[in-house]
Amino acid sequence: MRVDGTYDRILEPRSPRRLPLGEGTWHQLARAYVRVQLISQGAVFALVLVAAVAVQALTGFAWLWIPAGVILLVTAIGLVITPRQARSFGYQLRRDDLVFRRGILWQRVVAVPYGRMQLVDITHGPLDRGFGIAQLKLVTAAASTGVTIPGLTQEAAENLRDTLVAVAETRRTGL
Known part of the structure; x- marks a missing residue:
């Protein structure tokens, strides 16, 4: 882990048929993102478990454990x-575009040209604010190339937004 609270490397699949990551500096998500996700998923798990136990205790329907079990699994x-x-997860700022990568089994690598960006949006929910993280969303004209980068530190999200806006201004395209 780095001093700034992010992961120190992107895991690259070992298969020879993997999507290559390419050269350059890959920026990572904040480790707090994992804690936020674990808290959110743990809350769903606990809520479903409590609801299933309560409904069975009140009604006596044992079949309720089939859908509850699937959700819990x-x-x-x-x-x-x-x-x-x-x-x-990771992103890389290149000369003409931002490249975003995610996934181990189902990999997705998206290059978003700076000139195609229409909006850069930073959002964070209450749990995100509590842990000091945000997500940055890049909106483009093509819906399939829009990118949402979750789990950035608030400072990293603001710096990335400012960088993308500055690049778009110098090129007089996009934003």
Whole structure:
């Protein structure tokens, strides 16, 4: 882990058929992102468990555990893979575009040209604010190339927003 609270490297799949990460500096998510995700998913897990127990106690329907069990299983899997998933996120500022990468099994690498950006938006919920993180959303004309970078420190999100706006101003395109 770096001093700024981010991961020190992007995990790269070992398969020879993987998508290459390329050269340059990859910026990472804040480690607080994992804590926020674990708290959110843990709350869903606890809420579903309590609701299932309460409904069964009141009604006596045992079949209720089938949908509740599916939800609990999916949430438990999410709790287990969240730390590894967070390490696969990263972004890189290149000369003409911003490249965003996420995913281990289902990889997605998106290059968003600076000239195509229409809006840079920073959002954060109450839990995010409590942990000092935000998400930065890049909106483009094409819906498929829009990128949301979750789990940035507030400072990193503001710096990235300012950098992207400055680049767009110098090129007189986009924003």
